[in-house]
Amino acid sequence: MTEVEEVPADTGDYMIKPQSFTPAIDTSQWPLLLKNYDRLNVRTGHYTPISSGHSPLKRPLIDYIRYGVINLDKPSNPSSHEVVAWIKRILRVEKTGHSGTLDPKVTGNLIVCIDRATRLVKSQQGAGKEYVCVARLHSAVPDVAKVARALESLTGAVFQRPPLISAVKRQLRIRTIYQSKLLEYDADRHLVVFWVSCEAGTYIRTMCVHLGLLLGVGGHMQELRRVRSGILGENDNMVTMHDVMDAQWMYDNYKDESYLRRVIMPLEVILTSYKRLVVKDSAVNAICYGAKLMIPGLLRFENDIDVGSEVVLMTTKGEAIAVGIAEMTTSVMATCDHGVVAKIKRVVMDRDTYPRxxxxxxxxSMKKKLIADGKLDKHGKPNEKTPVEWSRNVVLPTGGDAMIAGAAAAPEKVDVGAAVVEKVEAENGEVSKRKHKRDESNDSPAPVSTKKAKTKDVDTEEKVKSEKKEKKKKKDKDEDTEEVATPKSEKKKKKSKETGEDESAADKSEKKKKKKSKETDEAASAEKSEKKKKKDKKKKSKDSEDEE
Incomplete structure (x- = not known):
């Protein structure tokens, strides 16, 4: 007896059960641009995934550094440009850029962009900034409330002239201070500690001078630290110069990538505040080459997008492709089936990361075939061998194979018309020749059709060339025969005759010139006499009026 194997009771767990709704995916913990991906509006879920590209956090180390950003804590004495140059040398990269200059003595947040991320530097330089400042007043202010009120009065649009220290043209400018808070006041040492959120390009040094003027005691800036630049602040993975050096040393000596990956962040970190447009994988490379994003290439889009607002174009893996400017609102994207969604402002991704x-x-594909067969030129423009259907942009009829075959088998009317035209031209050949002669006598060019002109030009050029060659040959032969037949005395006579003819022609031309000059002199004298007569008449009329 063979024993029957018992079927496990849990087989029902592996079955696909019917459900009334598709379960929602929790994407609140997904990284960077993929965060809350499920909340985006879906235009279509139908696309063909391509294996090219990588998730931003899982890029190969070389690409990870090239698409990287460092939130650096700038040290006190070197300038911003020096610090950025040091990082370029340490990491051995081609390009580096920063998010906005800090004075040498100022410390704090400096966003350093590497290689491809340098394309986002301009947007970061224009982003808002936050500072913590220590200002020294020149004498004591007993009332703390007065200091707080003076700080509050410095919010909003403020006139500023750059300080003497700065290397900028000292021109009056307007800068907006969004918010300011008094953190601490030391009455004994006359020190004020305050926090400021302001527009890019605001001079805190000038603000401290204005604060002293408002309090009536005078003041200057003692110390400054940048706390936030754009999105990234002190608490967002800020690293020091020592961290950068140690991370590179660890990789060089022990091939340990982990420290470098902690120090450098993907550039997508900077773009998380932008509205997102998710693009099909097949449209990615076209955008990298500068194409606009059209409706068929759009997968998902965010709410509250307005025309003219800046958006980030991203792949389904969460990579940033480009920063663009929206050409449609959210509602139009949801309802429209054609048109431009966004135009490109700055491409971030390398070309050919995804296939064409x-x-x-x-x-x-038909155009490529015609170019290969020589029926179109290398630029895709029609030539003599181009089919009539292509030049007239004939579109195949909609329907099955039978419809297309019927359209192809239909007689072409164009050839019949062409044959009729050729017959008419042959019959009226004599008439056209007569007309051509008349036009030549009238010195007015005869109207010629463009098709005839193209074919005739080639024939006429060849005929002219052959005639010229024959004439040259005849001349050469005639000269040779003359030299043999005529002696030197006859040649001299010919030359004398030619010179005599030239002299007579010159005399005639001089006589003509003299005649013309006489005629012009006579005309000028006649005009002068007429003018004198008119003047005399006017004088006589005036004299008669005076006598009356």
Whole structure:
């Protein structure tokens, strides 16, 4: 007897059970641009994934550094440019840039962008900044409330002239101070500690001078630290110069990537505040080459997008492709089936990271075939061998194979018309020749059709060339025969005749010139006499009026 194997009771757990709704995915913990991905509006979920590209956090180390950003705590004495140059040398990269200059003595947040991320430097330089400042007043202010009120009065749009220390043209400018808070006041040492949130390009040194003027005691800046630049602040993975050096040393000596990956962050960190547009994988490379994003390439989009607002174009893996400017609102994207969604402002991703997927449609593939066969030139423009259907942009009829075959088998009317035209031209050949002669006598060019002109030009050029060659040959032969036949005395006679003819022609031309000059002199004298007569008449009329 063979024993029957018992079927486990839990087989029902592996079955797909019917559900009334698709369960929602919790994407609140997903990284960077993929955070809350499920809350985006879905235009279509239908696309073909491509294996190219990488998730920002899992890029190979070389690409990870090239698309990287460092939130650096700038040390006190070197300038911002020096610090950035040091990082470039330590990491051995091609390019580095920073999010806005800090004075040498100022410390704090400095966003350093590496290689491809330097394309985002401009947007970071214009982002808002936050500072903590220590100002020294020149004499004591007993009332703390007075200091707080003076700080509050410095909010809003403020006139500022750059301080003497700065290397900028000292021109009056307007800067907005969004918010300011008094953190601490030391009456004994006359020190004020305050926090400021302001527009990019605000001079805190000038603000401290204004604070002293408002309090009536005078003041200057003692110490300054930048706490936030754009999105990134002190608590967002801020690192020192020592961290950067140690991380590179660890990789060089022990091949340990972990420290470098902690110090450097993907550039997508900077773009998390932008509205997102998710793009199909097949449209990514076209955007990298500068194409606009069209409706068919859009997968998902965010709420509250307005025309003209800045958006970030991203892949389904969470990579930033480019920063763009929206050409449609959210509601239009949801309802429209064609048109431009966004135009490109700055491309971040390298070209050919994803494969090319344009030029694969029926029209484009037919064009490539015609170019290969020589029926179009290398630029895709029509030539003599181009089919009539292509030059007239004939589109195949919609329907099955039978419809297309019927359209192809239909007689072409164009050829019949062309044959009729050729017959008419042959019959009226004599008439056209007569007309051409008349036009030549009238010195007015005869109207010629463009098709005839193209074919005739080639024939006429060849005929002219052959005639010129024959004439040259005849001249050479004639000269040779003359030299043999005529002696020197006859040649001299010919030359004398030619010179005599030239002299007679010169005399005639001089006589003509003299005649013309006489005629012009006579005309000028006649005009002068007429003018004198008119003047005399006017004088006589005036004299008669005076006598009356």
């Amino acid at each position: 997927k344009w030029g694969l449609g029926p029209r484009a």
